[in-house]
Amino acid sequence: MSARSFVLKMFAIAALLTVCGLQNVQAQFLHPKIQSKETTIRRVVVLPAKVNVVRDSMKGPEGMAAESDELSTRVAAMVAEVLSKRKNVTTLTPAAGADEQKYNVADFQTKFDDLLPRIMKKRSDVKKGRFSMGDEVLNMNLEKGADAVVFIRGEGKKLSGGKQAFNLLVGGVPAYLRLQIGIVDARNGEVLLYTDPKFPGDPTTAIDRLRRALEDGFKKLPEVKAQ
Amino acid sequence: MFPRKPTNWIVVALCLCIAFTSFAPVALAQKKTAPVEATPPPVNAEFKFGEVDIEILEQADLLDARFDRDGLVLADEATNAYLRRIGQSLVPRDLKLERVTWKFRALRDPQPNAFALPNGSIYVTTGLMTLIDNESQLAAIIAHELTHVMRRHTYLSNRSNRKKFLTMNVMQAVGAYAPLSVVGAVIMAVTTVAPFIMMATIYGYSRDLEREADLKGIDMMISAEYPPEEMVNVMKLLDKDIEGENVQLFYNDHPALDERIKYLSSYLGARANTVTPQMELNRERKLYFQKLEPMMRHNVQLAINAARARSALYFAQRLVDFHGDSENLFWLAESYRALGPRAPQLTEKELTNSGKKDASKLREKRTAEEEERDLLATPLGKDNWQKHQQLAEELYQRALNDENPTPVAHRGLGMLYEKLGRGTDAVVQYEKYLEQAPAATDRERIQRRITVLKEKQK
Numbered sequence: 001m002s003a004r005s006f007v008l009k010m011f012a013i014a015a016l017l018t019v020c021g022l023q024n025v026q027a028q029f030l031h032p033k034i035q036s037k038e039t040t041i042r043r044v045v046v047l048p049a050k051v052n053v054v055r056d057s058m059k060g061p062e063g064m065a066a067e068s069d070e071l072s073t074r075v076a077a078m079v080a081e082v083l084s085k086r087k088n089v090t091t092l093t094p095a096a097g098a099d100e101q102k103y104n105v106a107d108f109q110t111k112f113d114d115l116l117p118r119i120m121k122k123r124s125d126v127k128k129g130r131f132s133m134g135d136e137v138l139n140m141n142l143e144k145g146a147d148a149v150v151f152i153r154g155e156g157k158k159l160s161g162g163k164q165a166f167n168l169l170v171g172g173v174p175a176y177l178r179l180q181i182g183i184v185d186a187r188n189g190e191v192l193l194y195t196d197p198k199f200p201g202d203p204t205t206a207i208d209r210l211r212r213a214l215e216d217g218f219k220k221l222p223e224v225k226a227q
Numbered sequence: 228m229f230p231r232k233p234t235n236w237i238v239v240a241l242c243l244c245i246a247f248t249s250f251a252p253v254a255l256a257q258k259k260t261a262p263v264e265a266t267p268p269p270v271n272a273e274f275k276f277g278e279v280d281i282e283i284l285e286q287a288d289l290l291d292a293r294f295d296r297d298g299l300v301l302a303d304e305a306t307n308a309y310l311r312r313i314g315q316s317l318v319p320r321d322l323k324l325e326r327v328t329w330k331f332r333a334l335r336d337p338q339p340n341a342f343a344l345p346n347g348s349i350y351v352t353t354g355l356m357t358l359i360d361n362e363s364q365l366a367a368i369i370a371h372e373l374t375h376v377m378r379r380h381t382y383l384s385n386r387s388n389r390k391k392f393l394t395m396n397v398m399q400a401v402g403a404y405a406p407l408s409v410v411g412a413v414i415m416a417v418t419t420v421a422p423f424i425m426m427a428t429i430y431g432y433s434r435d436l437e438r439e440a441d442l443k444g445i446d447m448m449i450s451a452e453y454p455p456e457e458m459v460n461v462m463k464l465l466d467k468d469i470e471g472e473n474v475q476l477f478y479n480d481h482p483a484l485d486e487r488i489k490y491l492s493s494y495l496g497a498r499a500n501t502v503t504p505q506m507e508l509n510r511e512r513k514l515y516f517q518k519l520e521p522m523m524r525h526n527v528q529l530a531i532n533a534a535r536a537r538s539a540l541y542f543a544q545r546l547v548d549f550h551g552d553s554e555n556l557f558w559l560a561e562s563y564r565a566l567g568p569r570a571p572q573l574t575e576k577e578l579t580n581s582g583k584k585d586a587s588k589l590r591e592k593r594t595a596e597e598e599e600r601d602l603l604a605t606p607l608g609k610d611n612w613q614k615h616q617q618l619a620e621e622l623y624q625r626a627l628n629d630e631n632p633t634p635v636a637h638r639g640l641g642m643l644y645e646k647l648g649r650g651t652d653a654v655v656q657y658e659k660y661l662e663q664a665p666a667a668t669d670r671e672r673i674q675r676r677i678t679v680l681k682e683k684q685k
Contacts, residue, residue: 048297060392062282065289099302100668103335106298107532114533117591131594138672166396170403187675 028195028220029126039192041183042224043090044083045142047109049076049152051179053203057160064158067204075152075179075210082214083150088224092143104139111136112151116180119194126194133189146186154179156203177203177210181217193221269319269443271379276326279389280345280382284326287344287381294334294350301333301353306522310369313362314349316451317370327376331369333522337530337538339465343372345381353526356519357542358464363448363457363509370444370451371458378443380436387432391425398422433480441487442494452505455498462488469538471573474583516549527558534595536565537572553629557636560622563615564643567599568608619643634663638673650680 033039049072054061080091111133119131137149156177159167167174178198185192197217199209294300301307310331318329327347334340339355349372351365359365375381402418405411445455466473466484473484481487508514516523523546530539540562546555576582593601602608620643626636641656657677661670 050297058393058396059389063286065286065293069289069293099298102298102302104668106335107529109297111532115594118594121592132596135672135675136669138675139669141668141671166400170400 027123028193028217029123030220031126031129031190031192033129033190034192034222035127037222039147039185040224041087041089041148041192041221043092043143043145044080044148044150044183045092045094045146045186046076046080046150046152047105048072049079049154050109051075051152051154051156051177051203053156053158053177055158055160056163056173058162058166061157064204067158071154071156071177071204072152074207075154078211078214079150079152079181082211082218083221086215086223087218087221092146094140094142101141104141108133108137108140108149109151112182112184113153115191116153116182119182119191120180120196123194123196126191129190131191131194133184133191135188137184137186137189142186148183148186148192151182151184152179153181158202158204174200175202176200177206177213179213179217183221193218269374269447270322270324270377271383274379274382276382277386279386283382283385284346287346287348290344291330291346291348294332299335301335301522301525303333303522303525306333306356306519307331309518310349310351310365313366314369314373317366317373317447317453319447319450322377324377335525335529337526337533337535341368341372343375343381345376345379347376349373349376353522353529354538357523357526357545358467359461359515360464360512361457361510361515362518363453363506364461364464365515366448366451366453366509367444367455367458367461370447370453371440373447374440374443375436378436378439380440384433384436388429391429395422395425430480434482437481438487438490441491445491445494445498449498449501452503453509454502454506455495457510459488459491459495462491468578468583469541469573470535471577471583471586474580474587513549516546520546520550524554524558527562531561531565534565536562536567536569540566540571553626553631553633553636556622556626556629557633557639560619560626560636561639563619563622564639564646566611566615568602568605568612568615569598570607570611616643616647634660634667637663638667638669641673641676645676645680650684654680654684 031039034041051068051072053064053068053071055064056062083089084091115131115133119126122130125131140149142149154177157173157175159175163172166172176198178196180196181194182191183193184190195217197213199206199213201209203210310333314329314331324347327345330348332348332350333356334350334352336352337354338352339358341349341351341355343349349369351368351372355368356365359368398418398421402415405414405418441458445458448455448458462484466488482490523542527539527543527546530536530542540559543555543559543562547559549555573582577586589598603612620640623636623640623643626633627640637656637660641653641660644650644653644656654677657673657680661667661673661677667673
């Protein structure tokens with residue numbers, strides 16, 4: 001075997017492993033209160049998602065602010081849709097508030113951003129009920145009937161034509177979207193569910209893959225029985 | 228063994244050529260430690276917009292909108308107007324820059340930072356505005372950021388980075404197809420080292436632009452009658468690492484603070500000798516605090532929320548020293564309560580680079596509650612906790628004994644008593660708070676706490 005074909009083979013294997021890794025079973029972690037059915041998520045408020053996508057080209061990464069905003073809106077809407085259709089969970093729409101209300105929501109989003117790396121470091125600890133954002137969650141004054149608040153973060157990569165060709169020849173990370181979704185108790189701030197759906201492909205156009213990834217991501221969440 | 232095929236020679240020559248051209252900027256960047264006596268003109272007149280620059284501009288406009296929408300911009304007209312006034316006094320008169328609309332805004336972030344977007348939006352965080360002492364220091368920060376916009380640094384940096392990324396990718400491709408021979412080994416070696424060199428040049432270029440912004444900033448300050456030595460004082464304040472998070476990394480996009488202080492002091496020279504009455508006025512600490520007191524209080528709250536208790540304490544103490552009213556006393560009490568078992572200042576060992584790295588690793592693992600629990604298991608932590616709870620209680624009481632007591636002090640006292648296990652006292656304080664502030668936004672939270680405490684008492 002020549003050196004060139006050996007290198008190519010190694011890159012092909014690496015690319016395959018990366019793709020397989022991205023298609024892995026979606027990891028989901030439920031708080032013991034959800035597993036024991038002590039707490040049931042019936043009504044949620046989905047906070048604006050923060051999903052960032054970059055376009056990777058031969059000349060380096062380029063920002064895609066408009067596409068990221070569009071994708072963030074789409075992901076939040078799709079999470080609400082999946083929760084409603086598959087789990088019978090109602091999504092409540094919070095009324096837009098004044099500056100102070102805007103600040104409270106912004107601060108709580110920041111608090112989730114601070115907690116997220118710790119959750120990601122040891123996701124399985126969600127099952128032990130280790131993570132909480134405190135009762136400050138009530139300061140958001142979202143909706144009286146809400147059981148939980150949904151936080152969505154994500155990052156993705158889209159490849160330019162040149163980079164796609166380059167990856168085929170040399171290897172590299174393919175296009176992907178990876179989300180981090182946390183569902184937090186609206187009364188005491190406990191992290192009730194954490195899931196990180198991901199899929200390979202262009203994050204800005206792969207709508208069906210996104211839906212499938214989300215459906216898989218919420219698989220373990222118990223369905224609410226119709227009353 | 229030497230390469231025989233001419234094509235192999237061409238590949239080797241190409242690799243070496245790229246490697247040498249990459250090394251040169253690193254060497255030059257390292258040599259540039261001597262002070263620059265003549266800075267370039269404030270505006271980059273030769274700059275012409277290209278397609279890539281327009282894309283960057285569009286991204287910047289969208290980023291502006293995102294900051295607004297996400298509630299990150301401080302909606303305090305007084306603070307933003309103050310920033311605007313300083314900013315406009317620094318911009319040279321009759322200056323018209325293509326595709327630039329000046330905007331000066333405060334960003335709700337307790338970390339000291341400032342940045343400029345190429346569309347002319349200058350952001351200064353509340354953390355930085357609270358850390359500094361006077362208007363001249365704020366002017367120094369804005370002048371630095373204005374230079375980035377006027378000299379089109381973002382566009383230039385982006386253009387330069389694109390070229391370097393392309394080179395890195397080409398090198399990677401060449402390396403992947405290197406033949407198994409001596410030539411191949413050379414190619415592999417060069418292509419392996421090249422990305423590191425490229426990264427060094429990217430950061431080196433960024434440091435050059437920062438240096439230019441520092442020096443140009445001094446010129447702009449003098450023109451607007453701000454004492455230029457305050458630029459050096461800002462750097463000294465930034466060097467005050469309250470949270471122990473300024474870790475020296477292998478690559479840095481800004482020159483080290485001590486190096487900045489050195490070249491700025493050297494550049495200042497005789498420039499700092501002229502002092503006008505206006506300059507003296509712009510150095511006034513009291514005036515600065517008077518103008519920004521509400522923003523500073525807001526920042527203490529942000530610092531507490533972000534588990535930056537040491538910073539919160541430092542800022543709140545400055546506020547009390549300036550004006551010991553009920554609200555400022557309340558914020559100092561809140562800071563002590565948030566500090567809990569932590570020491571108010573980091574030790575010398577904790578402030579070493581390795582100490583900071585260790586703390587950073589630990590922060591990634593532990594939540595703030597877990598950190599508190601671990602500290603409370605130590606005698607020093609217990610001691611700190613007792614001392615800080617006592618100080619907090621005294622300060623809450625002082626805030627309540629003030630001429631115009633703030634109702635939130637009852638809430639703070641309630642939370643303190645709840646933590647100390649004094650449920651009945653906590654309920655009394657919470658109820659007083661809700662009685663005095665019936666429209667409080669955290670009413671539901673406090674009401675819930677009262678219910679839980681009362682249930683426990685039954």
